[in-house]
Structure formats: C-alpha cells, structure tokens
Amino acid sequence: MTPPVRTEGWPRWPPPATAEQRERLLRVLDSGRWGATAGTETDSFAAAFARSVGVAHGVCTANGTVALFLALRALGVAPGDEVIVPAYTFVASATAVVLAGATPVLADVTDTLHIDPDAVERLAGERTKAVMPVHVAGAPADTEALRDVAARRGLAVVEDAAQAHGAHRHGRPAGTLGDAACFSFQSSKAMTAGEGGIVVTDDRRVYESLWSLHNVGRRIQGGWYEHPGLGWNLRMTEFQAALLHPQLALLDGQLAHRAARAAALGRALDQVEGLDPVPAPAGTTRHTWHLAMLRYDAPAFGGHPKRAFLDAMTAEGIPLDTGYRSLSREESLAPYVARGRFRCPVAEAAEETVVWVRQAMLMADDEAMADIGRAARVVQRSFSREPFRD
Numbered sequence: 001m002t003p004p005v006r007t008e009g010w011p012r013w014p015p016p017a018t019a020e021q022r023e024r025l026l027r028v029l030d031s032g033r034w035g036a037t038a039g040t041e042t043d044s045f046a047a048a049f050a051r052s053v054g055v056a057h058g059v060c061t062a063n064g065t066v067a068l069f070l071a072l073r074a075l076g077v078a079p080g081d082e083v084i085v086p087a088y089t090f091v092a093s094a095t096a097v098v099l100a101g102a103t104p105v106l107a108d109v110t111d112t113l114h115i116d117p118d119a120v121e122r123l124a125g126e127r128t129k130a131v132m133p134v135h136v137a138g139a140p141a142d143t144e145a146l147r148d149v150a151a152r153r154g155l156a157v158v159e160d161a162a163q164a165h166g167a168h169r170h171g172r173p174a175g176t177l178g179d180a181a182c183f184s185f186q187s188s189k190a191m192t193a194g195e196g197g198i199v200v201t202d203d204r205r206v207y208e209s210l211w212s213l214h215n216v217g218r219r220i221q222g223g224w225y226e227h228p229g230l231g232w233n234l235r236m237t238e239f240q241a242a243l244l245h246p247q248l249a250l251l252d253g254q255l256a257h258r259a260a261r262a263a264a265l266g267r268a269l270d271q272v273e274g275l276d277p278v279p280a281p282a283g284t285t286r287h288t289w290h291l292a293m294l295r296y297d298a299p300a301f302g303g304h305p306k307r308a309f310l311d312a313m314t315a316e317g318i319p320l321d322t323g324y325r326s327l328s329r330e331e332s333l334a335p336y337v338a339r340g341r342f343r344c345p346v347a348e349a350a351e352e353t354v355v356w357v358r359q360a361m362l363m364a365d366d367e368a369m370a371d372i373g374r375a376a377r378v379v380q381r382s383f384s385r386e387p388f389r390d
C-alpha cells in the first residue's frame with residue numbers, strides 16, 4: 001500500500017494559550033468576580049472589540065446564537081414577523097429567528113454562497129421585519145444591495161458576522177455594514193473562548209435596548225431589582241472576556257497568515273481540474289478565511305460523489321469538511337420556516353458540490369497547502385481508473 005500524501009498533522013485550534021491569557025484568567029479567578037455584573041473584564045473587552053470594528057457599542061453574550069436573538073429583538077423583531085435568512089448557513093442563523101418568535105424565510109444564495117439580494121427583494125412581504133446577511137466563510141455579503149432593498153422596504157439589517165472577525169467589504173469592516181452585527185466566539189471561530197458572542201452597533205438606542213434585553217430587562221443606571229423591560233440573562237462571564245481580550249492583538253497577524261495560505265492553496269489547486277475555489281463576493285477587501293470553500297466537480301473525478309472524495313482525501317491525510325446542508329432541506333426547521341415560498345436550488349446543489357478547508361488547516365504552512373493539491377491529484381488519478389457506478 002502506498003503511504004498517504006500527508007502524514008504530518010494539522011495545527012490545533014484554538015492555538016495554545018498565551019502568557020497574557022493565563023495571567024488574565026488567573027486574575028479573574030483570584031478576584032472572585034466571575035460574573036460580568038461584578039467584574040470589569042467583560043465591559044472592557046466589549047468596548048475594545050467595538051473599537052476594533054469601528055463602532056461605538058458592544059454587548060457581550062453567552063454565545064453567538066443568543067447574540068443573533070438579542071440583535072433581532074433589539075431591532076424590534078417580534079412574534080409574527082418574518083426575517084429573511086440565507087439557505088446556506090449554519091442552522092443557528094435560522095433558529096435564532098425562531099427563538100425570537102419570528103418566522104425564518106429562506107433566500108437562495110448566489111454562486112458565492114452568500115444571500116442573493118434579488119431573492120430578498122422577491123421574498124420581502126408585509127410581515128418581513130429584517131434581513132440577515134451571513135458573511136459565510138469570512139467574506140462579507142453584498143450589504144450595499146441588501147441595504148438598498150432594506151431601505152425601500154423598511155427592514156432592519158442584522159449582520160451574522162459569526163465567521164467574519166476582521167473582514168472588510170470595500171474597506172469597511174464587517175460589523176459596520178448593517179444596523180447591528182453579531183460575532184461568535186465559539187471554539188472554531190477566529191477569536192474564541194470556547195463559547196461566547198457579541199453584538200455591536202453604532203446606534204445608542206439600539207445599544208441601550210441590547211443591554212437591557214441581555215440583562216434581564218434592567219436599565220443601564222437602574223436598580224438590581226428594577227426590570228422596566230422584558231429581558232433575559234444572556235451575559236458572558238468574566239472568564240470568557242479574559243480569554244478573548246488578548247486575542248484582539250493577534251487577529252491581524254492570523255488573518256494575514258491565512259490569506260497567504262489561501263493564496264498558496266489557490267496555486268496548488270490550479271493544477272487540479274474540477275476542484276476550484278468558490279469566489280468571494282465582488283467587493284471583498286479582507287477575507288478572514290474562516291473557511292476556504294471549494295467546488296467539487298464529480299465528472300472530473302470519474303463521477304465519484306463528494307462523499308467518496310472526502311473519504312479518499314481523509315485517507316491521504318487531508319481531512320476536508322462536508323459543509324452545510326441547505327436549510328431548505330433541514331427537517332427540524334420545516335415546521336418553523338415560511339413554507340411554499342422558497343426553493344433554494346443553488347444552496348441545495350452546494351450540498352453535493354462544495355467542500356471546505358477549515359481555518360485551522362489554513363494556519364499550516366505552504367507545503368501543507370501543496371499537500372492538499374497533491375492529494376487531490378492522487379485521488380483523481382485513482383478515481384479515473386475506477387469510474388463510479390451507482
């Protein structure tokens with residue numbers, strides 16, 4: 001048996017903790033002020049993150065899903081409303097809408113796998129209250145076109161920037177492209193505390209609403225047992241903020257590293273027919289490379305389906321990811337989405353044709369990217385010797 005193309009492992013994510021993270025964590029631990037209402041880490045991280053994005057306010061949350069829920073509620077989404085979300089995204093983009101008591105309406109995506117503004121235009125109706133562009137893979141969606149539809153239809157724009165820490169569109173940071181934006185700090189993300197999230201906004205009134213909703217309906221200067229609004233405990237802990245704050249200074253370097261690896265991956269794939277990078281939306285000026293999404297063309301691989309390709313690549317030491325199922329095919333969502341008004345052929349086709357190289361793999365070196373190309377050619381040769389028969 002021939003040995004696999006790659007025997008070396010892949011970088012781990014998150015990377016090992018830094019001295020500053022250890023120090024900050026211990027400081028919180030020893031202070032006994034572990035909750036955000038007692039300590040200062042969470043507020044100081046929220047302010048620093050908002051500054052890094054270029055907006056005035058940030059409210060930290062327990063995770064990215066509740067950040068989306070919180071942003072929707074703060075922008076006035078209520079039971080009975082509809083929110084348009086793309087069909088090619090993590091399920092939480094839609095379940096956050098359900099959590100807010102509203103109905104997700106699934107819009108198909110363009111060939112970049114980002115929400116299609118024309119589909120949003122067609123789907124917006126009387127009950128539509130908001131649209132949620134998802135900056136999938138770390139490239140911002142076409143928010144100018146969406147804001148244009150939103151302005152004409154009176155919709156709020158909530159950016160799902162869970163994968164887009166540091167992304168730019170036409171030089172403007174993700175987080176400034178809508179009325180509010182949500183980032184995730186879950187384990188796989190560019191900045192992580194295992195779990196966590198933040199909503200950022202430039203609008204003081206939205207901020208006050210976010211703050212109150214995430215803090216059991218309290219007011220910023222109000223009393224502990226005064227709850228003038230309805231709200232929940234969606235707060236982050238001081239431990240999460242202590243882990244996150246030092247990562248702000250590391251982000252730019254990591255983004256530059258991944259951009260260089262993505263370029264090397266592109267060069268490696270130039271030599272593989274039928275495995276091509278999915279284009280980022282025109283206007284992407286900084287991609288975070290949370291994912292490098294690739295289009296797999298089965299006919300160029302002897303007709304072997306995507307599943308067989310993924311298994312063969314794993315056997316060569318290259319563990320790619322299968323990526324999302326279109327939310328239009330997610331049975332668990334079916335009772336909650338606006339039915340009969342969506343077909344998402346582009347997102348559905350992506351299920352069979354799109355594979356992912358994850359962020360952690362893009363933290364490796366150029367040689368590792370060359371290995372991905374080599375392994376794909378080895379698999380292609382072996383598949384072409386044995387064409388697939390169903």
Ligand SMILES: Cc1ncc(COP(=O)(O)O)c(C=O)c1O
Nearest residue numbers: 063064065090092093162184186
């Ligand atoms: C696009 C997208 N939206 C929302 C979420 C939800 O974030 P979390 O896992 O922090 O709840 C994630 C990540 O998990 C995501 O990738």
